[in-house]
Every structure is written in C-alpha cells, then in structure tokens.
Amino acid sequence: MDVMTDPGTTGRFGAYGGRYVPESLIPACHEIEAAFREAWSDTEFRGRLTMLLSVYAGRPTPLTPAWRLSRELGITLLLKREDLTHTGSHKINNVIGQALLAQRMGKRRILAETGAGQHGVATATAAALLGLEATVFMGERDIERQELNVLRMEVLGAEVVPVTSGSRTLKDACNEAMRHWVSSVDDSYYCIGSVMGPHPYPWMVREFQRVIGEEAREQCAAELPYGVPDYVVACIGGGSNAVGTFAGFVDTAARLVGVEAEGGAAATFGRAGVLHGFRSLVLQNDDGQVTEAHSVAAGLDYPGIGPEHAHLRDAGRARYETVNDDEVIRALRRLAHTEGILAALESSHALAWVIRAAESGGIAPGSTVMLTLSGRGDKDIASIKEML
Amino acid sequence: MDVMTDPGTTGRFGAYGGRYVPESLIPACHEIEAAFREAWSDTEFRGRLTMLLSVYAGRPTPLTPAWRLSRELGITLLLKREDLTHTGSHKINNVIGQALLAQRMGKRRILAETGAGQHGVATATAAALLGLEATVFMGERDIERQELNVLRMEVLGAEVVPVTSGSRTLKDACNEAMRHWVSSVDDSYYCIGSVMGPHPYPWMVREFQRVIGEEAREQCAAELPYGVPDYVVACIGGGSNAVGTFAGFVDTAARLVGVEAEGGAAATFGRAGVLHGFRSLVLQNDDGQVTEAHSVAAGLDYPGIGPEHAHLRDAGRARYETVNDDEVIRALRRLAHTEGILAALESSHALAWVIRAAESGGIAPGSTVMLTLSGRGDKDIASIKEML
Amino acid sequence: MNASLEEFLIARRDTGRSLLVPYVTAGVTPKWTEVVHAYVDAGADAVEVGFPFSDPMLDGVTIQEASDRALAAGTTVRGILDEVATLDVDVPVVAMTYSNLVFQRSAAEFCAALRGSGLRGLIVPDSPLEEVGDLADAAAAEGLDLVLLAAPSSSRARLREIAGRSRGFVYALTRMGTTGEGGEISEQAARLGRELKELTDRPVLFGFGVAGPERAAELADHADGVVVASALMRRLLDGAGAGELGEYVSSIRRALDQGARWAVHPATAPSPTT
Amino acid sequence: MNASLEEFLIARRDTGRSLLVPYVTAGVTPKWTEVVHAYVDAGADAVEVGFPFSDPMLDGVTIQEASDRALAAGTTVRGILDEVATLDVDVPVVAMTYSNLVFQRSAAEFCAALRGSGLRGLIVPDSPLEEVGDLADAAAAEGLDLVLLAAPSSSRARLREIAGRSRGFVYALTRMGTTGEGGEISEQAARLGRELKELTDRPVLFGFGVAGPERAAELADHADGVVVASALMRRLLDGAGAGELGEYVSSIRRALDQGARWAVHPATAPSPTT
C-alpha cells in the first residue's frame, strides 16, 4: 500500500502535508530536509542515534502483558512501555534524533513548543546532553497544569517562555515557537514535538519514532502465536507515538486505531485546513477559524492531527476513535489498580478506548491488542487528584 | 574475603545484624527466612522474578557514560541507571522480589515503611501487579516533602498512613510499620525497603538488589579496558542500592565507597547499637537515645545503616564518606546541565562525593568510576526549586 | 478604477512617488472602514485589509491582538466582504490573510468572492512559492493580483522566481521576524531591496517594522515604497481614531515625498524629459 | 528484702494471691517515684519501671507519649538509677527497656548498674531468646532476673525454652500487638496462659491491654497475675496524680483478690490444708 513512504520533496501525504510557512522559513526547511536526508542515510549518524537511544534513553523498552486487566477484559493486552524511557515518554526518541541533527547542522540552540511538557523536558534533556541551549514555548494554561514539567525543564537549564495568546495551550505555543524561529533561524533549530509542522517535520518525526513500532513488531513476533496482534492502538495529540507505532505494523494485517480526546478529535470532527505549516484535518468553524481543543490531557489539547494520519484515514488503513475525559480517568485508575502502572493521561486515552471496545464487543474476545503506552503519569498526578 | 556471604540462621554480619524483635514476631521472621531460602533456590521463582524485572520493570538498566561531566572531571564516570526502572528507583527490584514471596506465602496484604516515598510507590505498584493490598507508613514530614509520591501511592490503590510520632520521618515510619506488623502478622507481609530490619531482611534485600551490581559488573566487563572500574560508588540511606551494587564488585579490586548524608552518617558518626530489629552503627547520644537524622534527601534521613555496611567498614572492604546538602544540590544541578539527567537527591549524594574527590585529587585523574544512580529526581523537583 | 493593482502602483511609482500602503485589520473596530477612508485621504496608494485569523503565525503581538479583537467582535469573512463592497475609494484595496481562510472551500471560490467585493490583490504570508500554484491560477483567473513575499533569507534563485511570479508588487520583508514595530534598517533589507529591483520592474515594497516617518523614508530609499501595519494598529488599539491614524499616515506620506525628492533611484526615477 | 524477684513472687503467689505488677515510665513526671510508692501502698507485688527509649518499637501510643515526655524532660539512665536507689519499698522493682540502652556499653555493665541501684529484674522486649545469651549471663551474674516474653504466636518448643530460661516470671503477651489498652480477652491469651502454666512453675503474668479491674481479674484466671501499664500511663498523662493512680491500682487489687477467691486455679491454688 502506498502509505508511510517517503513523502518526496513536497512533503505530501496524499492530499495533506506540504510546507505552508512564510518565505523566511523556506530556506531553513530546505536545509533541514537536506541535512536529514543526508544524516538518515549516514550509518554513523544512525549508529550514534541508536547508541544514545540504548545507552542513554533506555531502549528497547519492554512489551509488558497487562496480566490482570487482560483477564478482566477477555483479551490479550500488551503494553509498549514508552513510559520507561528516560524522561518518561516517547518524545525522547524524536528529540534525541533532532538534537543530533541540530548539532550536525552547527546550530547553537534548540527551540521547542510543548503541551504536556514532555516534549519540552525531552528537548531540555537532549540539549543538555549535547551542550546546546534550549528555549521552550509553553501555553500559560499548560504551565499551570504541568508545573512539575516546568520545574524539570528549568533545573535542566532550559528557558521556559510562557505563551499568553489565544487559548494559552499547545496550539498557541506552536504559533509562538514558529514566530520566534523566524527571527532566530540562523543559529536556532526548531525541534517540533510531533508529526506536524512543515515538511520535512512530519516525515522526519515519523522516522525518528518508528523505533517504537519496529521494536514492538519484533517483540510481538517473538511472543505471539501468529506474530502480529489483531489491533495496534495509540493515542493521538499530533500523532507521533501513533505514527511511530503504526509504522511497524502498516504492512501487516493488524488493525490500526488512533484514539483522540473527544474535545480535540480532528480526525473525527475536523475538516481539511492549514495550520502550523501543514495541511491536514483541523477543528475549525465555518470561516476557518481554528477551534480550541479541550482535554484533560495537555498533550492532546491540539486541534489538528499529523497529515499522515489524515491520509491513513482517507486511505482506510487506520481508523480514529474518540474517548471522553471521564473514561480516560477511569482507565488510568484501572490500569494503576490492576497492573501497578501509572500511565500518562494522554496514553490513557488509548487504554480507555480498548476497555470500552473490549467490554462492548467492539474488540472480539480473545483478540490480541498491542497498545503504546506513550508516557508515564507522574506529571499528571496533581490533576488526577483534583478530579477524583 | 569472608564478606557478603550467607549470614546463616542468626543473620550475623560480623558483629552486626541479628534479630532484635519482640517474641511475637519471631515466628514470622522464621517463616519468612524459610520461605525465602526455599524460593531463592527454586528456579521457577527466580525465573518469574527475572521475567518481571525484565518485562515489567525495565531491566537491565543501561550503564550510561556521563560524557560531558567525565571530561570536566578528568575521569571516566559511568552511571548505572536505576532511575530508568519502572517507578523510578532501585526500590522496585527488592519489592517485586518480596511481593512475589508474600504471594507465595499466601499473604493478603503488604505493609511497608517509606521515607522518600520511592519504596512506598514501589510497594503499591507490586501489590497492584499481584493483586495484594498495600498499607504504607510514612512520616508526616516526609509526606509534606514528597507529596507527589503520596499521590502516586493513592492512585495505585495503596493506603498511606501518616506517622506523627518522633521526628516524623523514616525512622518513625519503621517503628510504626513494625508495630502494625505485630498485630497483623497472620495475613500481612512486612516488606522492608532497605537492608535493615531483623534477619532475614538485610540479607534477603541484598540478594534482591544484587542484580544492580551483577548487571553493572557485566556491563563494565564489556566496556572497560580492564573490565573493572577503579571505584564503585553509591549513596546510603539504609544501604540497599549500595549493598546491591557492591555485591557485584566485592570480589574485584574496585574500591567500594558508600556516601551518606552528613546529617545522617551512621557509618561515620554512629556507634554500635540496636534499632529496628538489628545491631549496627546508629546515630545516638551517650545514653543510647537515637538521634534524628537530617538531610535534604528524605530517603537518606535515617540514623542507622544496614548491618552489612557496618561489617564491610570494620572489615576494611568498603569506605564510607559524607557530603552536605549544598554539595548535593550543586551536584544534582551539574548532572542535569551536563548530561540531561535529573537524579534523585539521594543518588546525588554519591555524585557529590565523586565530584569533590575528583576535583580535589582524591580520585586520581584518569580513574574509572562506576556510580549507581539509584533513582530519578522528579519527586524532588519541588524541594529543589525551593532551595534555589 | 479599471487598472489592476499592479498597473495602478506602477503608474503612481513612475511619477516619482514613493508608494505607501497602510494596513488595517477588518473588524478591529466597528468603524474600521472609516480608517480605510482616512488612509486614502492621507495619501495611501493602496490599502491592505487584514482578514483576521485565529492563528496568525507570522504576526507579532500587535496584529495578533487586533485579530483577536476583531474575531471576538464576531468578524466573519462574509461580513468583511460585504463591508469592503461598500467602500468607495479611488485606490486599490488588497486582502491579507492566512492559507486556512483561503483554502476553506477552494482558492477559486475565495478569489471570486474577493473580486466580487472589489478587492484587487491578495497576500497570503503562509503560502510560499511551493504551495501557491492553484491559488495563483485562481487569482489570475479573477484578475486578482497575488502578492508574494520575499525574505532576506531567500536565495537569489528564489528571489528571481518570486519576482517573476508575484503580481501587484513584491512584498519584501525588512527582516527575519514577525510583523511588529522597531528595529534598525539592516544592511540585509537594503540588499534585498536592491536585488529585487534588479530582478523586476514590478514595484517592490518593504513591510514589517516600518514604524515612523523617518524609517519609512529610509526604507523607501531602497525600493519603491512601504507597507505600514503594526505602527498603525498599535495606535488604533491604544485608542486612536480614524482621524489620528490618518494624520499619522500623512506624516509618513510627507516624509516619503521629501525623501523621494532627494533620493537616488537610478532604475525608477522619472526620466528628465517627462 | 533479700529474696530474688522470682522467689518473692512465688512466695506471694503461693499464698493464693493473684500477682499485680503496675508500670511507670521513669521521668514521665518529676515526681514519678511517688507513683512507685503509691503502687506499693495499693498492693503491688512488684513495680515495673520503664527506662524510656526514643524508638519504643513494641509500645503503643500511650507509652510512646510517656517515653517522649520523659526524654524531653531530660531523663537519663544515670538519673533514673540514682532515683531508684533512693526508693524505699518492700517489693521488687523491675526495669523494662529496649536493647539499645542495655547494650550501650555492655550487658554486664548495664546489669551491674541496675543491681547497684537495687533493681531486681529486667525486661527487654526486643531481645528474644536468640539474642539474649550474653545478657542472660550478665544478669545471672548480678543476681538480676531477666524476664522473657512469650507470645501467642510462639511455638510450643519456644514456649518451653522461654519458660525454662525466663527468670522472675514469664511475661505472657495477651495478644499480638503493642502495649495499649482495650481488646477482649482472647481464646489465644487463655491458651497461652494455660500452656505456660503447664510448662513451668514460675509465675506467669499477662501483660498488654490489661485495662480495668474486670479485665485484670478475668486474665488472672488464666495465669498468676497481670502487668498493668498503658491504663495507668494514660491516666497519668491525662493529669492523674500518684494518689489517683494508687486508687486505680487498689481497685485492680480488690478485683484480683475477689476473683482469686472464686477462681479455679487447679495447678496453683493453695492446697486445702494450708
């Protein structure tokens, strides 16, 4: 199937993607694309990345059977444990890759936007590791919700810039990071945290995240009778952990399911549009004004979706589901009680859908489900407490 | 050398150890010792433990070179990354072992004391995993300092009991857990969090933690020119991560160094005494009243030290050093800035000593130092922030 | 007025006049069309009307605020078009907005609607050369001039293509950055102006950070004129009415006219014989 | 008084009397020795004096609080010994404390000091059989009776050893738990008392949770008497003086005496001929 391939120089995934940025940024995008293409085919670069992911970030991550919950649900549920990586979410996979690229390009500083703060923490981390500076843009509302991560970034030596425009969440942080990048593109590298932004980002981030899916594919092959799970499920903010996961299973018979927050479900309620440099499905009103997303999970508070997901949806290769905040909190608590694993609110979206589908027969009894647990819930503890 | 062996049925490590508990608990201690001896020589039990440590808890943990800090210090510093385990510290190694044992013994509930909260979180986690109940005793002062971990335990379904007696820290939580255990010994298993308590705990916990040292030994053998580091360093509260680490290197030429908090340095400022069921070095006044320990690190706020450490000190096989709170905070920040790793305050004690020794020539330039990074610092972020 | 935006501006420039294009965000006040009139009365050669967008990636705080205010007041594309249609001004009006509004239905539909309300040009800062194909065709079909942006970072090859494909004028960014006041004239800006002038006879206008009459005049030295946006919107947000804004535009007009008198524009100065 | 603790208690028991050993934490009030006298006057057969320890692992909240208060007031081992030395009472005084105080210098030194102040016995709840070797020797050398504890969880084999090695009396724990009031008499306690009585002729006294005269009398039915601690310390902490505490002990004394009158103690009842 013609999906999940190289999107070419125009960065198209079917009708989506592209490079909708001001002329000022075009040369930078070209430069990054060229540098990435070169690096990605350089075995030394890939060796260095693989080494850091293993020796520093803790890869491969285990594939843990959810023993007790599986029994309760009548399915076999396997969890790909991105929560066990250094800094506690899959974001580190992408960031180490991009930071190495920034270093290779001779940049002095990394810029990033962040929602839940996980991408910001990962960026601050990779910058420290490689001796680069880091500036992270974060919506004021998210700063309140994710205080722990703000403090982590600061202790790691990063500058956290509060964004006060718009809904004061991830989408506004993206705008602000982009603005800042325009004015500092000479010495700064913009490290985007999900499969969004202008080409080559959605593709490059997918490539850096495909390690999730490739590892999981191998682990499933080693452990499952038929080698491949029936379902492969991941939560979707921008969609990087999902795309990275899907990349490992796209050529199998596994059903791919992306789960969005009901209040930020661009794949379900969005229309085609252009936001943050790419064309995709976007939550917006009739006029094209972008709607604010709402979710308990700061990392899913995004009104768009990575362009490749829009394409996978159109192509029928993946389907997209939504869950609401209540289901998410219940799923988080249930996993904590049955398995002793505290998942991130974001990841708990994927879990909430699996629980609902298994309990309603949407997933047939006896099915095998591979779920990417994109991150750990420590960052969310304060918000969870409030909601109980 | 006759150290780090089986301490026999009396649980003696040289002049230390033993089983100083009320008669009511003696049968329970015997029962646990018998069950552990049996389990430890049962390949199925060990297989199950190894499987859970790998598939669930993320072992083996990487050995990460501290690239930039090594260069600054003129040594080769390797970090054993216990911070990357599930729940974020070495405590999980021991707890999974003991929880499996409790299950094997048919207990319904696990009791635990906790200081920094890491052992409590680990206990709540393992209890959930195996479908047991968990009750965790924690000093009121530590509850304030480690709020995040309290919330984690609660979300995991554990009951957290605030301890208001004495200094309201770890030592009082131990007393209270012991008291509670006496009255519930039939259906409850007391899961001690460090190499302390009555026999067989100090020995059993060492055996469950030796996986740290054994992995590190292998990793060093694979990566170092001479196969063994010049120094092996770990922080010491009760001493479990240190003992577990030392166990892998005790038969090599490596110098073993345990680092305590200046305000809780039983190996340096203590005298022989009996506390919490074992004989060891204890901080106390002339009369034998136990002194309160003081440290920024809740997990090191303990006036005693595991009996085996007292023995290793007397035997000259390990040495024990102290660092103060200021050095610790500086070390934590330095590692964050140079390597992008946020270490626990506890672990930062070991680091602080290495930095001081390397900078003062106490560790010769060019030396190789293997340091156990016992846990991650997320739990400490709020306290660190306050102290800046 | 039957001339296209480009014809109109070239004709004016060729009289030796430095071009002045002031900006207003549609809907920022209920009486924003009065501002357009005030601009024209003060000597504007064209007026740029911003269609507010929720996520104006290339705009600094001032225009973000103006956009937010307009949207909060319920401004819609249809409403703006209706108001623009009632404008009775003798200089061209140019729309400026982001891709997401343009591609809502289709570029053709959007361009037809603009043209239907009398607009003469369109600026879409987040649709660079690579993404502009359909839109350029649609605009051309409607006789709407699609203005492209050129940046200090653009390569010579890209500048050539931009200069070649832009219509109406070439929008030269004075700097790498967002809209907003302040900043010195950089050697960069001067060079960009010179390069573009070498590449095309189309008017080249500077935009971004054109604040105050002196700066406008200085910049105009290196091209054919300026777009003034944030400096005006700042004053408007701070409470200035159409009258004050008109005076401010007049002051820039005067500075440009004086500057133009002694400026050396070898390529574009009217020949001594006219 | 030349008799050992054990001789003294056996003699009293053998008169058909249920033994009563009240407890006080040394130093809990400046006048704690008055409490000892009040106990004796109220009919105590021995008095247990607690040497407070910072970490009293086997004590419930009441005795913890009493210990903390005594320590906060500056109570030291030396000070307690000096005060005990001035006591002029005609029943044995027994020390109760934790291992860490005992092993400070050496067991021998500690025992010698106790004996030097006239103490006749020693209870160390966290030194079980396995750890008690040196201490038992040192105590024996000083003629000090080392009282061992027996628990409901102890196996018959251990009970036999405890009964055999304990001196003075055997301290039978009524329940699995810490010191402190409350709780029903359990079948467990009764069984423990019976088993110990079968194993030894030494006095067997119940301790832990002996609150109030009825409970004391009930328990005494199953052994030779009781130790009363938390119930007294609770009253003291709540403000009761030596007089009131003495009255409370008297009430227990009376209950024991009445109970003893109709109680069935096959093994220990004075033979009808005495």
Ligand SMILES: Cc1ncc(COP(=O)(O)O)c(C=O)c1O
């Ligand atoms: C733990 C976690 N999971 C998922 C996401 C969503 O990002 P993406 O959809 O790119 O995987 C985030 C974003 O912050 C996150 O922190």
Ligand SMILES: Cc1ncc(COP(=O)(O)O)c(C=O)c1O
């Ligand atoms: C991260 C960490 N390191 C070290 C310790 C100290 O324990 P130990 O000395 O038993 O390793 C603790 C205790 O809570 C801890 O949380």
